[in-house]
Amino acid sequence: MGEQDMTDVDSSDGLMTPIRPEQLDPGAVIAQSLDNQWVPAGLAREMIEQGRSLDEVAKRRVTEVRAEYFRSLINASQVVINRAYFYNNDAINRDLREDGEAREAHRRLLASGAIVPFLLNERHPAEEPPSHLHIRPAGFTAWQETLAGLRSEDRVHCVRMSWEDPERDQENRDRTRTRLFQPFAEKVQGLTAKDIDILAAQVGVDRRDADRFGQRLGEVVAFSNDLSVRRRPVVRNSLYEEFVTVPGTNVAEGRYDRDKPFAAEIKQLLDLIYSVNLADALGRYPLTPVGSLRRVVLQEAREARATPGVVEDPEQLLTFLRRQSFAAVQDHLTPAAVDELELHDIWRLRQTSVWDEYVRAFGELTAAPEAFQDSVGRVFDRYVRLNSEILKLARERRQARPNPWRPVVEVVVTVGAAVFTAVSGEDVWEVAGAAVPLAVTGSLSGSVQLVLRNRIHGRQEQKFAREIANVRLASAREWEQFHDLVRRLPGYREAAGPAPTGRAGTTTQDNEDLPEY
Known part of the structure; x- marks a missing residue:
């Protein structure tokens, strides 16, 4: 990374180099596979049909996630990763849990700027998460130990919406709302403005079911609009609870409800919106795993700063x-x-x-x-x-x-x-x-x-x-x-046959002002 103007931010205890979104490498990507709800489309349908949770397919899923994690590091100059994944995602954290070659490689990737933690509310990568958030204690300890073992001259590049005003942090909250939370709601609420026939074909809905699928999307949009009108945040967890997951279960458990119409297709769309949204907020590219929906499904014009x-x-x-x-x-x-x-x-x-x-x-x-x-x-x-x-x-x-x-x-x-x-x-x-x-x-x-x-x-x-x-x-x-x-x-x-599909986010953290995204 080149020389950066650091006059407007502090460097905390010397471990960290704070950067703004525009200071990321032009080729930086956000890997969708590291999202805590991501599973390959085929596995998601299998989970729904068999009533299996994320934990029950963990071994298979971690293998897939880890492969995509490595591919992102091979094919991109820089990978931005939500800080929570370093201690909650086993595909990443397994390299940190024991001192040795893997942990040292992770330190080098951090120090070189190849891996960049994304911070939502935190101002330091080793900061304790709020007590109400679910974390894996052993994973967080391993993350802290990894950071503590960096050489004195090493710095971890951390990206945040704003580093201004460390006492009140109002600018960071404002930018996070306008660049992350509000665009997510807008993308969800715009689903029924798309060509429903094209959208149905690309997510794999049979043409005969396109009208029913469109009606279900209308319910998703209406639910989202109602949240907005009541000034409640439109976040993926709320939409999952209503349209994807089994009632009464924790969304993080990942138990998807086969009795909810088009649960698999709606999950795919929400995950796609979720993954591209952070990429847009940072002005960089989402890296979509093979088999997942690609951005073209959203039928949108990309913002100029992130558009090929x-x-x-x-x-x-x-x-x-x-x-x-x-x-x-x-x-x-x-x-x-x-x-x-x-x-x-x-x-x-x-x-x-x-x-x-x-x-x-x-x-x-x-x-x-x-x-x-x-x-x-x-x-x-x-x-x-x-x-x-x-x-x-x-x-x-x-x-x-x-x-x-x-x-x-x-x-x-x-x-x-x-x-x-x-x-x-x-x-x-x-x-x-x-x-x-x-x-x-x-x-x-x-x-x-x-x-x-x-x-x-x-x-x-x-x-x-x-x-x-x-x-x-x-x-x-x-x-x-x-x-x-x-x-x-x-x-x-x-070729003759069925319509082609459009196949080929990151969980942020929260506080009282910023709900879980």
């Missing part, structure tokens, strides 16, 4: 699907999974020139998505090299049996409820589409997503996916023009 380029011309959009030329990749291997690595391996990976070049190449791509054809090849090349480094680390850590490496670039264009995918690499060129007939009026929004993966083993491999541009077509005529252009691409095939 906007593509509005059908012919320009087509260039994202045209074949790219890549040098043949030979004799490359990749480990069976990143999941087997340890935190110390991630730290070592981040110290390599290969990782640095990969992150810089992707930064250049997102900074200028209109130059996609010129820059995506560099990202692809750096990605292949990065996977070779991961393999080396995996071989040192365990007796890895590498899988054949057939790297491909996948570009996913979503427009409304239609998805088009182009795959290229190693002499492969495929274009496929799934278009849903809709009575379109007005403009259509969507996104362009870049995916880098091993063609052979897919999700089992280290995989990168991120939105690189937003899409906004002004009319149904422009949509038809784009669809017609895509149909003419060599090898194009249109």
